[in-house]
Amino acid sequence: MKKTREELREELRQKSESLIESILDWYEANENPTMSQIEAQVLSIREKVGQETAQQLIQAQEAVRPPTAPLCPRCQQAMRAKGNKTKRIDGFIGTMVIQRAYYYCPTCQEGLFPPG
Template structure:
C-alpha cells in the first residue's frame, strides 16, 4: 500500500500550484490589458479545470489514492489481486480535467489489471469518468 501524503505536504504542494496559477493569470493579464470579462473567463476556464484536478489529486493522495490493506478480489476469478502501485488516470468531470492518482491492482491468474471500482453514485451524483 502506498505511503499516504501528509496533510502539510499536500497543503504546501497546493500552495505552490496556486502560486503558479496566479503567475500564469498575471502574465496573461499583462499581455492582454484590454481583455474583456468573457476573454478572461475563456482563458481561465481550462486553467481552473486543471487546477481543480490537482486539488482533487492531492486530496486522493492524502487518502492513499484508493489503495486498501485488503486487496480487492479479481472480478473474474475471485482471487485476491496484487497491488501494483499508484497510476495516473485521466478524468473529466463537471469542474475538472486532468490526471488523478488511483491505486492499480493486477490478477496474475487472469492477467488482468484494473483500478478499484468507484462506489455507486447516489441519485443526485454523477460518476467521475
C-alpha cells in the same frame, strides 16, 4: 506515504500561485482586454485550480487508506499488487491524472485498476 495537511496545503498553494502569476502575465501582455477575455482567463484558472485540488486529494486518499487486495471478479481469488499505474479520469470538474495500485490475478490473468 501519507502527506500531511501542511504538505498538501503547500503543494496546492504553490500551484495556485503559479496560476495566478500566469493570469497576471497574460493581463500585462494584453493591453485593454475585454470583459469576455478576462472572464475566459479567470474561468480557465478556476478550472485548473479545481482539477489540481481534486487530483491532489484523490491521490492522497490511497496513502491515507491503502486499498486491500481486491478479489478477482471472475474467480473470486485474492489478486496480487503489480505496482502503480497512471490513469486519466474524466470527472465532474474535468480530466485528472491519478496513480493507483494495479492488481493482477495469476489464475485468470486479468488485471484490475480499482476505481477511486
